[in-house]
Amino acid sequence: MTWWKEAIVYQIYPRSFKDSNGDGIGDLPGIFSKLDYIQSIGVDVIWLCPIYQSPNHDNGYDISDYRQIMIDFGDMSDFDQLLEGIHERGMKLIMDIVPNHTSDEHRWFKASCESEDNPFRDYYIWRKGEMDKLPNNWPSFFSGDAWDYDEKTQSHYLHLFSKKQPDLNWENPKVRQEMYEIMHFWFKKGIDGFRMDVVSLISKLPGLPDSESNVFTEIISQYYANGPKVHKYLKEMHKEVFQHYDCMTVGEGPGITLDNALNYVGEDRNELNMVFHFGHMYIDNGPGGKYDPIPFDLVDMKKVFNAWDEKLAAKGWGSIFLGNHDFPRVVSRFGNDGLYWQESAKLIATLLLCMRGTPYIFQGDEIGMTNVAYQSIDEYRDIETLNSWKDAMLKGADSENFMKLVHQQSRDNARTPFQWNNSRNGGFSEKHPWLKSNDNFETINVEKQENDEHSILNYYRKMIEYRKQNPDLVDGNYQCYEVEHPELFLFKRWSDKNEYWVLLNFSENHHNVAMQFPQSISLEVNNYGEPNGINRLRPWEAKVLKV
Ligand code: TEU
Ligand code: CA
The missing domain is CATH 3.90.400.10 (Oligo-1,6-glucosidase; Domain 2)
Structure with a gap:
């Protein structure tokens, strides 16, 4: 199997990971100092969110120089040291590149x-x-x-994003060559691949016609994404750049749907290895987008997973993720960050690490970091949150109600400083961090979980180890059962040799699984300490069984 199929990826948001020099901003030496920790989780690849020079209007997704390191994060020698440290530990590094737009200060x-x-x-x-x-x-x-x-x-x-992020004109061959040269520059330094920001948007619709829809997800898929030349450009990029390296490529793909996904990742296409689709991530968005949410429905989510698995099974490859720096924390969004915090965070780990595809873990999810709820909008930093707030206030929205939405949806939920220990600012920084720490760092932090064999962190380690020892979980067949069950997610993974059952209870209720399992079945992983009957599931219980 190719290395990037077997790999487990750990995503770092550098600004929030670890501050080494007390300026309140995470940096490259900070990441370097935590490489042993990252390696101890068992992951293979680190994905670094953008670290290039940037005025930070959108935290590095507005790049003003693709060949320089952001001053806040360090310099090129810090980068070289970091890359070496990653490789010395047998891990790989993929960089985040933004080909669709630059900063207006570029x-x-x-x-x-x-x-x-x-x-x-x-x-x-x-x-x-x-x-x-x-x-x-x-x-x-x-x-x-x-x-x-x-x-x-x-x-x-x-500018499809902020006015400080003008869209590049990919029709211009010079733009494309510039971008390919930038990629070569980083590959020559020794990096192992790229995550490509909104790469589905680089080809624009001829004539830029008015949108006839008011539903934002429709506008994305019908007007912004999958333009007529996107595959021409990606094939060219593959030919000019990717084919020269043993690399991994994953395209962020708002607007990529089941109907066109294989055009991006089909094995015969010579474009990308994987895409991030948003089928499950926009699932609770109403017509007005994320600040117009509708209730989350597990049945819908299962259907998204099932359809994508089926689509990619024969000649593509999927990326499995439930959160990143743009979405609320997974345990707060899909789990239960109150009474069943521990169980549900482990259940989410089980889902991530038992699906077919390459799993992506976002920093902090391995210790069950949760959403944050700042009192005042002034504590927020994310441009999307702040713009949505201004917009809503102009339109006369009720500020108290909108604040509740911010608590639920803001991208800053995922961006609070990493919680290392129970000292000041959770051990992230000596100084006031650029974004306030979540108050719960005293109870949720790495140090505490290192010392507890039943912690979420140690469960992630166990689950990762288990996946590595059972490679059929990586590429074996997948079948979901009882798809219409509103609270259970039950699926089978199998090959000629092995068969696994994954039973997940996404609720606070007790359930009995109707399936008849063979006598010889064994309980391999469980998020509860004391086992109970194979068919019984306690609140938020997760089980992996092997026949
Ligand atoms: O995100 C693109 C994207 O689709 C997001 O705007 C997403 O829909 C939204 O954040 C959900 O709330 C990428 C980056 O991941 C994001 O951080 C950048 O802000 C954006 O591109 C612009 O570069
Ligand atoms: Ca710093």
Whole structure:
């Protein structure tokens, strides 16, 4: 099996992982100092969120120089040391690259604004016209319009994200070459692959037509994603860059659906190894998006997993994730962060590590970090949260109600400082961190869980070890049972040689599993200390059985 199929990935949000120099911001030496910890979890690949030079309007997803390290995070020698430390421990590193847009402070964009005949003009997407007449009706991902006006040349430029993130014009072959050279630059340093930010959006619809939908997820899939040349570009990228290295590629793919996924990851396509799709991540979004939520339904989630597994089974490969730096904490969102915090965090680990595909663990989920609820909007830092707040207040929303939504949905839920121990700021930093620590660091932290063999952390270690010893869990067949059951997620994994059953109770209720298991079945992993009958499931109980 290829290494990236067997791998388990650990995602680091550098700003929030570990501060080494007391400025309140996580950094590369901080990560370096924790490599033994990361290795001890048993993961194989580290995915680093962007660490390039950036004015940090969107925490590094607005890059102003793709070949420099962000000053807050250290310098190139810190990077080289980190990469060496990762490789010395037998792990690999994938970098996060943002090919769809740059910062407005990137020298390309500054030049592009200079004049209509500047050689960099066509690096971006400009439309000449009057200030209050927008080129089309597209909304940005971060509230407001996807266009901003530049007086100097009396033109609008397109930005699908914030106005400080102008979209690049991939039609321009020079833009594509620049991006390929940047990738070579990092591969030559020895990195092992890329996670590619919103790569599904790089090819724009010809003529940039008005959207006829008001439902944001529809706008993404019908107007922003999967443009007519996206596969041309990805094949070119593969030919120019990826095929020269033994690397792993995963494309972040808002708008990628079951119907077009294989065009990106089909084995015969020479494009990407994997994509992140959002089928399950947008599941509780209403028509207005994440700040218009609808109740989460386990049956819907199972159907998403089942359909994607089936789609990719024969000639593709999936990525399995339940959270990242853009979503609420998994235990708060899909589990129970109150009475059954411990059990449900372990249940989520069981799901992640028993599915077919490459699992991605987001930092802190391995200790069950939870959502945060700051009192005031002033404590929040995330641009999406702050823009949504402003937008809602302008529209006259009730601030108390909207604050509840912020507590539930904000991306800052995932970005609070990592909780290492019960000292000041959870051991993340000596100084006031850039984003306030979650108050619960005294009860939820690494140090405490290291000393408890039944901790969530030690369960992750056990589950990872178990997956490694039972590789049929990586690529064996998958079948879900009792799909319509609203509280149980039951599935079988098997090969010619082995058969596994995974029983997950996503509720506080006791359940009996109707299945008849053979006498010879054994209980291999369980998130409760004391075993009970094979068919019985206690609240949030998770079991892995082997025939
Ligand atoms: O995210 C793209 C994306 O689809 C998100 O905007 C997502 O829909 C939203 O955050 C859910 O609330 C990527 C990065 O992961 C994100 O951090 C960046 O802000 C964004 O691209 C722009 O680069
Ligand atoms: Ca620092």
